[in-house]
Amino acid sequence: MKQKKEKQIRTVGKILFIVYILFLVYFLLFSDWYGRTGPAGEYRYNLILFTEIRRFMEYRQTLGIFAVFTNLAGNILVFIPFGFFMPMASKYKSLGGTLVYSFGVSLCVEVFQLVMRVGCFDVDDLLLNTLGGVLGHGLYILCRYIRRRHFAGKGE
Template sequence: MLKKFYKIIILPYTLVLLYLMFLGMGRVQYEDNVVRIEPVLSTIWYIKETIRWEDIIRVVLGNVVMFIPFGFLGWLFPKFNDLKTLLFAFISAITIAEALQYFTRMGIFEVDDILMNTFGVILGFFMRKFVEKRFRNWVF
Protein backbone atom coordinates (compact mmCIF):
# COMPACT_ATOMS: atom_id res chain seq x y z
CA MET A 1 0.00 0.00 0.00
CA LEU A 2 2.72 2.51 0.96
CA LYS A 3 4.85 1.49 -2.01
CA LYS A 4 1.97 2.16 -4.41
CA PHE A 5 1.34 5.57 -2.86
CA TYR A 6 5.06 6.37 -3.04
CA LYS A 7 5.24 5.39 -6.70
CA ILE A 8 2.38 7.77 -7.48
CA ILE A 9 3.57 10.72 -5.41
CA ILE A 10 7.37 10.81 -5.87
CA LEU A 11 7.40 12.32 -9.38
CA PRO A 12 5.03 15.22 -8.57
CA TYR A 13 6.89 15.68 -5.27
CA THR A 14 10.20 15.92 -7.13
CA LEU A 15 8.78 18.46 -9.58
CA VAL A 16 7.43 20.63 -6.74
CA LEU A 17 10.80 20.43 -5.00
CA LEU A 18 12.61 21.50 -8.18
CA TYR A 19 10.16 24.38 -8.54
CA LEU A 20 10.94 25.48 -4.97
CA MET A 21 14.68 25.18 -5.58
CA PHE A 22 14.62 27.39 -8.67
CA LEU A 23 11.51 29.56 -8.69
CA GLY A 24 9.59 29.26 -5.43
CA MET A 25 9.66 31.12 -2.15
CA GLY A 26 10.05 34.53 -3.76
CA ARG A 27 13.27 33.70 -5.60
CA VAL A 28 14.72 36.30 -7.88
CA GLN A 29 17.72 36.02 -10.13
CA TYR A 30 20.95 37.10 -8.44
CA GLU A 31 23.07 39.69 -10.21
CA ASP A 32 26.20 37.60 -9.63
CA ASN A 33 26.89 33.90 -9.46
CA VAL A 34 27.36 32.95 -5.81
CA VAL A 35 29.13 29.91 -4.43
CA ARG A 36 29.64 28.92 -0.79
CA ILE A 37 32.02 26.03 -0.40
CA GLU A 38 33.00 26.15 3.27
CA PRO A 39 31.12 23.23 4.85
CA VAL A 40 29.06 24.14 7.90
CA LEU A 41 30.42 27.70 8.11
CA SER A 42 27.81 29.20 5.77
CA THR A 43 25.01 27.58 7.80
CA ILE A 44 26.48 28.95 11.04
CA TRP A 45 26.77 32.38 9.41
CA TYR A 46 23.14 32.14 8.20
CA ILE A 47 21.92 31.28 11.71
CA LYS A 48 23.88 34.17 13.24
CA GLU A 49 22.65 36.70 10.67
CA THR A 50 18.99 35.66 10.59
CA ILE A 51 16.66 37.35 13.00
CA ARG A 52 13.57 35.15 12.76
CA TRP A 53 13.73 31.58 14.08
CA GLU A 54 11.03 30.60 11.59
CA ASP A 55 13.43 31.37 8.73
CA ILE A 56 16.22 29.37 10.33
CA ILE A 57 13.96 26.36 10.89
CA ARG A 58 12.50 26.61 7.39
CA VAL A 59 15.88 26.73 5.68
CA VAL A 60 18.01 24.45 7.84
CA LEU A 61 15.42 21.85 8.77
CA GLY A 62 13.76 22.12 5.37
CA ASN A 63 17.04 21.24 3.64
CA VAL A 64 17.03 17.96 5.56
CA VAL A 65 13.34 17.06 5.81
CA MET A 66 12.42 17.82 2.19
CA PHE A 67 14.87 15.18 0.96
CA ILE A 68 13.84 12.32 3.26
CA PRO A 69 11.49 10.84 0.60
CA PHE A 70 14.46 10.18 -1.69
CA GLY A 71 15.75 7.67 0.86
CA PHE A 72 12.81 5.49 -0.19
CA LEU A 73 13.90 5.29 -3.85
CA GLY A 74 14.79 1.62 -3.34
CA TRP A 75 11.05 0.96 -3.60
CA LEU A 76 11.20 2.12 -7.22
CA PHE A 77 14.73 1.17 -8.20
CA PRO A 78 16.06 -1.96 -6.45
CA LYS A 79 19.69 -0.90 -7.03
CA PHE A 80 19.05 1.93 -4.55
CA ASN A 81 18.51 -0.61 -1.77
CA ASP A 82 22.26 -0.27 -1.36
CA LEU A 83 23.09 2.91 0.57
CA LYS A 84 26.37 3.55 -1.27
CA THR A 85 24.68 3.34 -4.68
CA LEU A 86 21.84 5.58 -3.53
CA LEU A 87 24.24 8.16 -2.10
CA PHE A 88 26.43 8.20 -5.20
CA ALA A 89 23.42 8.80 -7.44
CA PHE A 90 21.85 11.36 -5.10
CA ILE A 91 25.03 13.36 -4.47
CA SER A 92 25.63 13.46 -8.22
CA ALA A 93 22.07 14.67 -8.88
CA ILE A 94 21.98 17.27 -6.11
CA THR A 95 25.39 18.62 -7.14
CA ILE A 96 24.04 19.09 -10.67
CA ALA A 97 20.97 20.87 -9.25
CA GLU A 98 23.18 23.14 -7.13
CA ALA A 99 25.36 23.86 -10.17
CA LEU A 100 22.25 24.76 -12.18
CA GLN A 101 21.25 27.18 -9.42
CA TYR A 102 24.71 28.73 -9.73
CA PHE A 103 24.75 28.97 -13.53
CA THR A 104 21.17 30.28 -13.80
CA ARG A 105 21.75 32.59 -10.79
CA MET A 106 18.41 31.35 -9.39
CA GLY A 107 20.12 30.26 -6.22
CA ILE A 108 23.48 29.74 -4.62
CA PHE A 109 25.77 26.75 -5.01
CA GLU A 110 26.19 25.74 -1.38
CA VAL A 111 28.11 22.75 -0.10
CA ASP A 112 26.02 22.92 3.07
CA ASP A 113 22.86 22.33 1.02
CA ILE A 114 24.43 19.22 -0.48
CA LEU A 115 25.40 17.99 2.99
CA MET A 116 22.01 18.68 4.57
CA ASN A 117 20.09 17.25 1.59
CA THR A 118 22.25 14.13 1.71
CA PHE A 119 21.64 13.79 5.45
CA GLY A 120 17.91 13.86 4.65
CA VAL A 121 18.34 11.02 2.15
CA ILE A 122 20.29 8.99 4.71
CA LEU A 123 17.53 9.56 7.28
CA GLY A 124 14.97 8.49 4.69
CA PHE A 125 16.96 5.35 3.86
CA PHE A 126 16.99 4.24 7.50
CA MET A 127 13.35 5.27 7.97
CA ARG A 128 12.47 3.05 4.99
CA LYS A 129 14.32 0.12 6.56
CA PHE A 130 12.45 0.72 9.83
CA VAL A 131 9.07 0.97 8.08
CA GLU A 132 9.74 -2.22 6.10
CA LYS A 133 10.51 -4.13 9.30
CA ARG A 134 7.88 -2.64 11.59
CA PHE A 135 4.96 -2.21 9.19
CA ARG A 136 5.57 -5.02 6.72
CA ASN A 137 1.85 -5.48 5.99
CA TRP A 138 1.38 -1.80 5.12
CA VAL A 139 4.39 -1.47 2.84
CA PHE A 140 3.68 -4.05 0.19
Protein backbone atom coordinates (compact mmCIF):
# COMPACT_ATOMS: atom_id res chain seq x y z
CA MET A 1 0.00 0.00 0.00
CA LYS A 2 2.79 2.42 0.89
CA GLN A 3 4.63 1.86 -2.43
CA LYS A 4 1.40 2.42 -4.36
CA LYS A 5 0.80 5.71 -2.51
CA GLU A 6 4.40 6.81 -3.14
CA LYS A 7 4.01 6.02 -6.86
CA GLN A 8 0.75 8.01 -7.02
CA ILE A 9 2.40 10.99 -5.32
CA ARG A 10 5.37 10.79 -7.70
CA THR A 11 3.00 10.64 -10.73
CA VAL A 12 1.06 13.69 -9.53
CA GLY A 13 4.37 15.44 -8.86
CA LYS A 14 5.59 14.68 -12.39
CA ILE A 15 2.40 16.03 -13.95
CA LEU A 16 2.48 19.21 -11.85
CA PHE A 17 6.21 19.60 -12.55
CA ILE A 18 5.65 19.40 -16.33
CA VAL A 19 2.78 21.91 -16.15
CA TYR A 20 4.95 24.21 -14.05
CA ILE A 21 7.92 23.96 -16.45
CA LEU A 22 5.65 24.83 -19.41
CA PHE A 23 4.32 27.83 -17.49
CA LEU A 24 7.87 28.85 -16.52
CA VAL A 25 9.14 28.68 -20.10
CA TYR A 26 6.22 30.75 -21.39
CA PHE A 27 6.29 33.28 -18.55
CA LEU A 28 10.04 33.87 -18.48
CA LEU A 29 10.74 33.76 -22.19
CA PHE A 30 7.66 34.68 -24.19
CA SER A 31 5.09 36.49 -22.04
CA ASP A 32 4.17 39.98 -23.28
CA TRP A 33 3.06 40.77 -19.73
CA TYR A 34 6.64 40.31 -18.56
CA GLY A 35 8.04 42.55 -21.29
CA ARG A 36 8.98 39.86 -23.84
CA THR A 37 7.64 41.71 -26.88
CA GLY A 38 10.59 40.90 -29.12
CA PRO A 39 14.35 40.98 -29.30
CA ALA A 40 16.17 44.06 -28.11
CA GLY A 41 18.65 45.74 -30.40
CA GLU A 42 21.57 44.93 -28.16
CA TYR A 43 22.68 42.38 -25.61
CA ARG A 44 21.82 43.35 -22.05
CA TYR A 45 23.53 41.79 -19.07
CA ASN A 46 24.62 42.31 -15.48
CA LEU A 47 27.61 40.28 -14.29
CA ILE A 48 28.13 41.98 -10.91
CA LEU A 49 26.29 40.32 -8.02
CA PHE A 50 23.82 42.51 -6.08
CA THR A 51 23.95 45.37 -8.62
CA GLU A 52 20.33 45.07 -9.74
CA ILE A 53 19.09 44.12 -6.28
CA ARG A 54 20.74 47.24 -4.86
CA ARG A 55 19.41 49.37 -7.72
CA PHE A 56 15.84 48.17 -7.19
CA MET A 57 16.07 48.84 -3.45
CA GLU A 58 17.67 52.26 -3.90
CA TYR A 59 15.17 53.44 -6.51
CA ARG A 60 12.09 51.67 -5.13
CA GLN A 61 10.19 54.96 -4.80
CA THR A 62 10.84 55.90 -8.43
CA LEU A 63 10.34 52.42 -9.90
CA GLY A 64 7.25 51.63 -7.86
CA ILE A 65 6.42 48.74 -5.59
CA PHE A 66 5.14 46.54 -8.43
CA ALA A 67 8.44 46.71 -10.35
CA VAL A 68 10.46 46.07 -7.20
CA PHE A 69 8.23 43.16 -6.15
CA THR A 70 8.25 41.65 -9.64
CA ASN A 71 12.01 41.76 -9.90
CA LEU A 72 13.04 40.77 -6.39
CA ALA A 73 10.28 38.67 -4.84
CA GLY A 74 8.99 37.52 -8.22
CA ASN A 75 12.32 35.90 -9.11
CA ILE A 76 12.20 33.98 -5.83
CA LEU A 77 8.51 33.08 -6.00
CA VAL A 78 8.64 31.81 -9.58
CA PHE A 79 11.21 29.14 -8.59
CA ILE A 80 9.58 27.96 -5.34
CA PRO A 81 7.38 25.48 -7.26
CA PHE A 82 10.51 24.16 -9.01
CA GLY A 83 12.12 23.34 -5.66
CA PHE A 84 8.87 21.83 -4.41
CA PHE A 85 7.93 19.67 -7.40
CA MET A 86 11.41 18.51 -8.43
CA PRO A 87 12.00 16.21 -5.43
CA MET A 88 8.38 15.10 -5.56
CA ALA A 89 8.68 14.11 -9.22
CA SER A 90 12.12 12.53 -9.16
CA LYS A 91 14.19 10.02 -7.25
CA TYR A 92 16.62 12.77 -6.28
CA LYS A 93 15.34 14.41 -3.14
CA SER A 94 18.49 16.08 -1.77
CA LEU A 95 18.81 19.78 -1.10
CA GLY A 96 22.08 19.75 -3.04
CA GLY A 97 20.34 18.34 -6.11
CA THR A 98 17.61 20.96 -5.89
CA LEU A 99 20.23 23.68 -5.50
CA VAL A 100 22.20 22.51 -8.55
CA TYR A 101 19.12 21.99 -10.73
CA SER A 102 17.56 25.32 -9.69
CA PHE A 103 20.77 27.10 -10.58
CA GLY A 104 21.11 25.13 -13.84
CA VAL A 105 17.57 25.88 -15.03
CA SER A 106 17.94 29.52 -14.06
CA LEU A 107 21.27 29.70 -15.93
CA CYS A 108 19.63 28.19 -19.03
CA VAL A 109 16.86 30.79 -18.86
CA GLU A 110 19.34 33.64 -18.43
CA VAL A 111 21.58 32.43 -21.28
CA PHE A 112 18.53 32.03 -23.53
CA GLN A 113 17.47 35.59 -22.68
CA LEU A 114 20.95 36.87 -23.51
CA VAL A 115 21.32 34.98 -26.78
CA MET A 116 17.79 35.75 -27.99
CA ARG A 117 17.99 39.30 -26.62
CA VAL A 118 14.71 39.00 -24.71
CA GLY A 119 15.23 40.34 -21.23
CA CYS A 120 18.60 40.62 -19.59
CA PHE A 121 21.19 38.10 -18.41
CA ASP A 122 21.44 38.95 -14.71
CA VAL A 123 23.51 37.17 -12.06
CA ASP A 124 21.16 38.58 -9.43
CA ASP A 125 18.34 36.62 -11.08
CA LEU A 126 20.49 33.48 -10.83
CA LEU A 127 20.85 34.08 -7.10
CA LEU A 128 17.18 34.88 -6.51
CA ASN A 129 15.90 31.99 -8.66
CA THR A 130 18.22 29.54 -6.90
CA LEU A 131 17.09 30.87 -3.53
CA GLY A 132 13.49 30.28 -4.62
CA GLY A 133 14.29 26.69 -5.57
CA VAL A 134 15.92 26.09 -2.18
CA LEU A 135 12.92 27.62 -0.36
CA GLY A 136 10.62 25.38 -2.41
CA HIS A 137 12.69 22.37 -1.37
CA GLY A 138 12.30 23.45 2.25
CA LEU A 139 8.55 23.66 1.72
CA TYR A 140 8.61 20.14 0.22
CA ILE A 141 10.50 18.82 3.27
CA LEU A 142 8.00 20.51 5.61
CA CYS A 143 4.99 19.09 3.74
CA ARG A 144 6.55 15.62 3.65
CA TYR A 145 7.19 15.79 7.38
CA ILE A 146 3.61 16.90 8.10
CA ARG A 147 2.18 14.18 5.84
CA ARG A 148 4.27 11.47 7.49
CA ARG A 149 3.39 12.68 10.99
CA HIS A 150 -0.30 12.94 10.11
CA PHE A 151 -0.49 9.50 8.55
CA ALA A 152 1.90 7.75 10.97
CA GLY A 153 0.15 4.71 12.34
CA LYS A 154 -2.90 5.09 10.08
CA GLY A 155 -2.05 2.20 7.80
CA GLU A 156 -0.11 4.16 5.17
